Structures are given as C-alpha cells and as structure tokens.
Amino acid sequence: MRTGSELDRHLIEFAQLLRSLGLRVSASEILDAMQGLLLVGLEDKERVEAVLQATLVKDPNHIPWFQEAFRAYFAPPEHKQAWEAEAAKRSSEHRAKLEQSRQELQFQGRELDIPEEQRLIYAQLPPEEQERMRKFLERSSEGMKLGVPLDQSFQPIVERAIRGSLDYWRRRLEEEGALLPPGSADGVTSEVEKAMREREIQLLARDLKQIPAEEWPQVIKLIRRLSQRLASQVSRRYRAARRRGGVDMRRTLRQNLRYGGTLIERRYKSRHTSRPKFVLLCDMSASMLKYTEFVLQFIYGLSSVASGIEIFAFADHVVRLTDKIHKGQAFSEMVAEAMPRTGSQWGGGTNMAVSLSELIEQFPEVLNKRTVLLILSDAQTLEGEKAAALMGKARRLVREILWLNTVPAKRWQEVPAIKMFEPHCRMYECYTLGHLTNILNEQL
C-alpha cells in the first residue's frame, strides 16, 4: 500500500507542523483525518483541506494558522525549496551575528558572559551604538585604577554595565517595534510564521500598546467577548454554589404528611449563594500610559456586561469611577475630573502604598470575603515594601487578589516590588489579548 504509507507520512508531517505552530493534535485525531481522507478522496484540494480542518483543528482561533500551514505544506516543491534556502540563509546569518558578538564583546581578550538573547540585541543595534560599546570595552580593557592597570577581576563590573546597556536597548527596540524575532530554521514553518505576521492575525500575540488606533474596533470586539465570558463565569459559579445540598427533612416531612408520612416528594436544603463581587483597581500612572486604551476598554467591557463591578483608578490617591462609568461620562472628561485627585495628574508616578491604604480605609464596604480584587498595573511603585504589607492586609479581607501585570513575566525579577507582591496575589502577565484570553479561560 504505497499510497497509504505516503499519505500516512504526509499526515504525520503535517500534524507535526501544526504542533510546532502551537496546535494540539493527538494521535486519535490524525487517525480521524486519515479515515476522513479515505472517505472523501484526495482529488479535490478544497475537500482535503476541509477534512483536515474538521479533524485536526478544534479551536476557531487556530483556523488561520491551519489555513496558512495547509497552504505552505502543500505548496509546489519549488516554493518549498526557496523557503528552505531562505530559512537556511537566515539561520546562518543568525549564527554569524552571534559569532560576531562573541568576537566583539570582549574584555582584555576574554569573551563576556552575556546571554544569547542579549547578544542578538547587540547584533541589531545601529552601527554607531555597536562602535560606542566596543570603544567602551577597549577603554576599560586598557583602563587604570589608582595608577595600576585593571585586571580580569573587573570583568563582572564591565559585564554588568554592558548587560544594563543592552537591556536599555532591548526595551527601546521593543517600544519602536524594531526587535526582530529570530525566526524558525525550518522553511515551511518560517513561511507560515511570516504569512501570519503579514495577515496581521496575530492580534492576540501583539503587545497592546503597539496596536494602532484603526485596529481598535477589532480589539474592542474581542474584549467585549472576553468580558461576556467573564460575566458568564461569574454566574456559573453562582449556580454551582446553588446545587442541592441534601434533603431538608423538616420540609420533606411537612410536604409528605398528605401521603401518610411516606416520603414521596423530597425537599432540599440549598446552600447560601455567594456570588463573587469584582473590584477593579486600575493603575493610571505614567508607566501605564501606553496601555491607556486597553485599561479603558477593559473597564468599559467589564462594566457593560457584569453589573455590580466596582472600579477604582489610582496613581497614588484612589478615585472611585464606578458611578461615572455608569453615567456614561466620556472617558477624557472623567480622567480630567478624577486625575487631579489621584495624584499630580494622569500619567504621574505611582504609589500603591497610598492607594491601597486609602482603598482599605475609605472604601471598607467593597472589600469583603465575596470580593475578588482585580489589579491592573505594572507594579512600578514607590514604597514597595509598605505597599506589599498593605496588600497582605487587603488579602485577608477579600476572597482573592488577581493581578494582571503588563510587564512580561521574564522581566519580573527586574521589578523589585513584584517579588514582594507575589505572595499575596495570583499574578499573571497580561500585555497581549492572548494573555487576557488565557487568564479568563483558565484561571478565573
């Protein structure tokens, strides 16, 4: 059965390609695909695609990935060869850049201990910046301290300086959207990834601050859907808690007196309902400014689908926005009105210690065992230790604290306050809509 084994091979390879793109494909699904293909035949490409999609893709968000993967995998061989060659070229360039950085980032002839990720940032720097860094290393290598030449024990200090500088550049390149991903070494995979970037359907994976204004309607739709999902989950919990909690003998007996005491109709006790109440605390300081639109949409999305959500904004002082949002006040107006009271102005510095202490003292009615406190902030705050202690206090008052952090998780160790806050809350990185979707799907 030569055709059979060829088909097997292609199917397995295709499933592996899907897996490499993040889709979960099980063996039983591959088997379904195989049976489906035998049923429908291989003559019509459209139908083959339909069968593979129906059996291998189980999430609507994955359909665009599948479509691109199908196009690339079943492309003519000459296209695939061209993609392979391109990927191989890119991969060798990548290696060459790493090698070059090894040659250039040296102190007294010894290679600096710098992670690969940072070396790649060095490779993407403008030539004058690379030159400046090399000059610094040369000068340091020949430097003197108190008339004595520097020895190799100074290398860690130099490394720290270089790492700090590269870290600054990483942030800057990220801000400018100029940081290039390394790309896959496999031709077909890299073609799919490229096509997905071009189709701009990576909305879920793009940093929220980089989404241009014209794409916001799409994002708003998504946030609204997520918010609806959140709201429905709130009510699901409510129903689950209402599940019957055993027979209520007193009411059962009273009900069944008419049958001479035979227990024909049962009556049940129901548990007390405890529907969680959400309190949203939004950071509106300078470092969060770029997420303004996100914060705003998140607030509006939530308040439009779930009633009874309390919303507060803070930079240092806390301002209650709940009523303003319900009145439908324009956001710019609301900010202008509220911000002088939250701190110096919209976009000022943050002091969570002040805001948490005010929340606890001035709004005790919103913090109780039914409260789920949602904090939307990057945790860049003054008085971190004091704020963490207050967070601990707040934690004892409420059911749970969920922190949506706009700082990527891999950078958390760079923000000292995060370590202090973590014991008191569940913290999630949340700077893309994909993160938000995952949090809402899996955690709430």
Added chain:
Amino acid sequence: MKQMARMTLEEFEKALEGTGYITEQQDRIAVTAFLAVQLEKPLLVTGPPGVGKTEIAKVLSQVFDTPLIRLQCYEGLDETRALYEWNYQRQLLKIQMQRESLGEEDLFSEAYLLERPLLKALKTEERSVLLIDEIDKTDSEFEAFLFEFLGEFQVTIPEMGTVRAKKRPIVILTSNGERELSDGLKRRCVFLHVEAPTVDKEVRIIRAKVPELPERLAYQVARAVGVLREKLNLHKIPSIAETLDWAKALLVMGKTDLDPAWVDATLTLLLKSQEDVEIFYRELGAERLLWELKPPRGDGQHHAHGK
C-alpha cells in the same frame, strides 16, 4: 430511514439542498457534517449565536428521516436531567404495595427508569439525531461526564450496568464559545466553526425561505444585514432568523424598496437591545445604511438616499 451508510458526499450535499438548507463550499458545513455522520463521531459546531448551528441538527434529522432528540444545556444541568433518574414516587408506591415480597431488582428495572434525552438516544431502535445544544453553558463536570457517552456511545447506570447504543446516534453539540471546552471533549469530536453567512449565501437563504420576495429585495435585505454585522460593534449581531423576519415584514407591508422610515420602524426586528439600537443611530443611521447598499458603480437606479 434513508441509508446513510451508502451515501456519497455528493448525494449528501444534494439531500441537504433538498431540505432547503443552503450551504456553500467555503463554509464547509456539508463536508464536515458528512464526515461526522460517516465516521460516527460527534460534531461540535461553534460560532456566534444565530448563524444556524442548531439548524444543522434539525436538517440532519430531516435528511435521514430520523427522530431529533434535543438536550438543551443550562448552568447546573446534571445527569439526572440529561441521562436518567429513578422514578422515586413509583418506587415508593411499589414498596407500599408489596412490602413483604419485594426484591431490589424489582425496583431497579427499566419500568422505574425515567429516560432523559441521552439515554433515550441510546435506546432508540433506529439511528437518531441527538442535539446537545449550548454545551458551553454547562459545568466542566458535566462535560467530563459526557466523555463516556461521546467516546463509546454507552453509559453506566450503577444499579443496572452499562447501556450501549442500539444504533449510534448522530450527535451534534453546539457552543457559542462562552466558555472554553475541554481538550478531551474536543478531541472526541469533528469540529465545525460557522460564521455569519456571506451576502450571497444569505440571499439564497432568503430566497429559499421567503420565495415570494423578489430577488432584488432579498439582496438589499442581505446586504443591509451584512453591513450591520460588519460595520457596527454590536453586542449581538442579527441572526439569520432575524434577517428572515425582516424580509417577511417587508413582504407583509407590501414594500417594493427599503426606505429610511421603514428601516427606522422595523429596526427592532434586527436589533433586540436598546444598546445596539443606540449604537446603530450613533454610528450609522437608516439613511447611511441605505446609502451603503448602493451598488459600487452607482447606476443611480434606486434609492440614492444619504447626503
């Protein structure tokens, strides 16, 4: 019952068409439903509300001329509502009547079993269509409970043992995507995602369901609804059923053309919440909506409303 085992895809497509259900090659509804039927796998259909997910089950029951058994899911649905429950009242009466000579097996027999939709689908002599509607509204516990049913087409009743399907039912599960379904459930199903129909498809649907409506008007209605779905950030997009209601209203009122006053008067047939109506007037309005319907070449033959 029609012979589903020997049906080819072309015959299946023709049978769908025969019931008045409109499909297109791009929407992949026909080929995916065919796969589910032939592979004897449940079909999981997702998509926004009102795009015809539930209709697929109804149509399959027509195509194969089999009974449609429906389980409407809701929050808190459990196996006593979905699968079976013992008829306690009847059991108690039996106990009262035959206190002395009663064995346990007398009470836990089929006579005392109240069949709910899932069990009914297993015990039906002919192959039935089972619609599990809005599965995303149930708890994850219920979803896990369904695994045995969907994987093996059998259920276990502790007092009676395992009940296997006499004929495997055609199972259609629908979801509006309110909650992420588990991998286990998705793995057991063939998957279909249905989006709102294209204008051309909706015209064909209108023509099939409201044949008295002239084609030109059907096109205008479909285009107008398409504009509402595409251009506005509505909380709930108009469903196909609502489009059909709108088209019927046009016919009942004897209209030969869409005009702004009529759109204003009948808008609530399409938009069912005050918020969506407000969005419509804030962002579009009736005149602008009709202006959007003008053909791109602007032959000026009809309704050049707008400024």
